[in-house]
Amino acid sequence: MSSAATRVTGQDQDHLWTVTEHLEDILTTVHPLDPIELQLLDAQGCVLVEDVTVPVSLPPFDNSSMDGYAVRVTDVAGASEEFPAVLTVVGDVAAGQGEPLHVGPGEAARIMTGAPLPPGAETVVPVEWTDGGLGEGAASRMRAHSTAPEGATGQVRIHRPAPARAHVRAEGSDVKAGDRALEAGSVLGPPQIALLAAIGRGTVRVRPRPRVVVLSTGSELVQPDEQLGSGQIYDSNSFALTAAARDAGAIAYRVGAVADDAETLRSTIEDQLVRADLLVTTGGVSVGAYDVVKEALESVGDEDEPGSGIEFRKLAMQPGKPQGFGSIGPDHTPLLALPGNPVSSYVSFELFVRPAIRTLMGLDDVHRPTTTAILRTDKALTSPTGRRQFLRGRYADGEVTPVGGAGSHLIAALAHADALIVVPESVESVEPGTEVEVVLLG
Ligand code: AMP
Ligand code: MG
Numbered sequence: 001m002s003s004a005a006t007r008v009t010g011q012d013q014d015h016l017w018t019v020t021e022h023l024e025d026i027l028t029t030v031h032p033l034d035p036i037e038l039q040l041l042d043a044q045g046c047v048l049v050e051d052v053t054v055p056v057s058l059p060p061f062d063n064s065s066m067d068g069y070a071v072r073v074t075d076v077a078g079a080s081e082e083f084p085a086v087l088t089v090v091g092d093v094a095a096g097q098g099e100p101l102h103v104g105p106g107e108a109a110r111i112m113t114g115a116p117l118p119p120g121a122e123t124v125v126p127v128e129w130t131d132g133g134l135g136e137g138a139a140s141r142m143r144a145h146s147t148a149p150e151g152a153t154g155q156v157r158i159h160r161p162a163p164a165r166a167h168v169r170a171e172g173s174d175v176k177a178g179d180r181a182l183e184a185g186s187v188l189g190p191p192q193i194a195l196l197a198a199i200g201r202g203t204v205r206v207r208p209r210p211r212v213v214v215l216s217t218g219s220e221l222v223q224p225d226e227q228l229g230s231g232q233i234y235d236s237n238s239f240a241l242t243a244a245a246r247d248a249g250a251i252a253y254r255v256g257a258v259a260d261d262a263e264t265l266r267s268t269i270e271d272q273l274v275r276a277d278l279l280v281t282t283g284g285v286s287v288g289a290y291d292v293v294k295e296a297l298e299s300v301g302d303e304d305e306p307g308s309g310i311e312f313r314k315l316a317m318q319p320g321k322p323q324g325f326g327s328i329g330p331d332h333t334p335l336l337a338l339p340g341n342p343v344s345s346y347v348s349f350e351l352f353v354r355p356a357i358r359t360l361m362g363l364d365d366v367h368r369p370t371t372t373a374i375l376r377t378d379k380a381l382t383s384p385t386g387r388r389q390f391l392r393g394r395y396a397d398g399e400v401t402p403v404g405g406a407g408s409h410l411i412a413a414l415a416h417a418d419a420l421i422v423v424p425e426s427v428e429s430v431e432p433g434t435e436v437e438v439v440l441l442g
Pocket of ligand 2: 217218219283284290340
């Protein structure tokens with residue numbers, strides 16, 4: 001392979017990159033996607049790029065917070081169980097009805113939650129403080145009329161007084177026209193989407209979800225549900241990483257396993273470029289004879305264009321030593337080439353791809369949360385010197401317990417982990433009961 005076409009970094013082939021250096025290289029290369037206008041539900045999880053102002057107050061009109069009767073204050077003053085106020089029911093006000101009726105002295109309108117306070121009425125008496133309009137022979141009349149919109153005529157007996165504007169939600173008491181509803185930079189979760197809909201916004205300007213294409217490589221790989229032949233294994237990486245990309249906020253496309261053939265891989269990647277904001281491959285990045293990703297991508301750079309092409313490097317980490325990173329194609333689409341061992345590829349995704357996806361989304365917080373925890377285990381953990389080790393663990397209540405060993409093929413243990421235990425480069429062993437750093441996988 002021509003080394004002239006690889007990314008120019010000034011580093012020699014044997015240089016070991018730290019996890020931090022590799023991550024920094026990725027995060028300085030990857031930039032937030034350009035904003036677009038999206039339908040509200042398509043913008044879920046996206047970052048808003050505009051300040052949204054409230055066009056119309058919420059609520060837009062004074063309305064009742066209870067089912068009850070809209071009345072004048074003086075008509076119910078001094079009302080009690082013994083001496084109820086008896087008012088004439090002039091009709092119903094339901095939410096969403098057109099012309100509200102007028103409430104005069106001695107009158108009441110039956111009102112439903114959310115319905116506008118009718119003109120003339122000053123307060124709302126909840127239905128629980130009344131006989132429900134069913135006293136004194138009114139019951140049969142009410143039933144006879146109950147399906148007609150203005151049919152709730154008769155009398156109602158009210159047992160308690162109410163001050164002005166009781167059980168009334170005032171116009172603008174939620175937000176007022178001209179207020180700032182949401183600031184640029186807000187992440188649109190369900191409550192933010194609720195607010196946008198409530199103020200009448202059908203579309204918003206956001207950074208879109210990145211489209212992430214996941215390719216696995218390996219002639220030994222078979223899709224789940226198919227029969228395994230001799231020497232074959234199921235392709236789990238492409239499923240794990242597609243799921244992880246979705247979990248990070250991306251729209252993820254899983255491309256089935258590509259055989260270990262450089263030309264096939266190169267043309268598959270070229271075909272996928274049209275729908276990718278980020279490409280992720282697994283396998284084929286070490287130094288074996290069939291390390292096809294390296295072979296296919298080492299020569300894709302444009303010699304006249306610094307920074308184009310994929311560079312393969314060794315990282316001071318375990319698992320996940322061999323990694324590739326760079327950009328490819330006419331749009332300089334970033335590509336991360338992850339190692340093939342299932343645990344290595346997943347840990348690499350968490351450390352490098354997830355922050356890249358979240359950077360494309362324009363999020364401020366691109367990293368998983370970390371915390372410290374007390375190591376709960378029988379015997380000391382050992383770790384190779386000079387490499388940052390990420391062991392799988394279960395975290396609870398400030399303690400972390402390792403699951404499985406350091407082997408990067410241990411998928412079952414990974415399925416029971418919810419944290420990564422970080423053993424720094426300089427540390428060779430960690431005693432039980434010691435405080436360790438953990439990355440919480442959520
Ligand atoms: P490689 O880096 O391609 O040599 O792969 C390293 C190890 O990971 C080998 O044992 C592969 O069989 C295994 N492996 C590679 N890709 C996958 C995959 N998509 N799913 C499961 N195992 C894989
Ligand atoms: Mg392979």
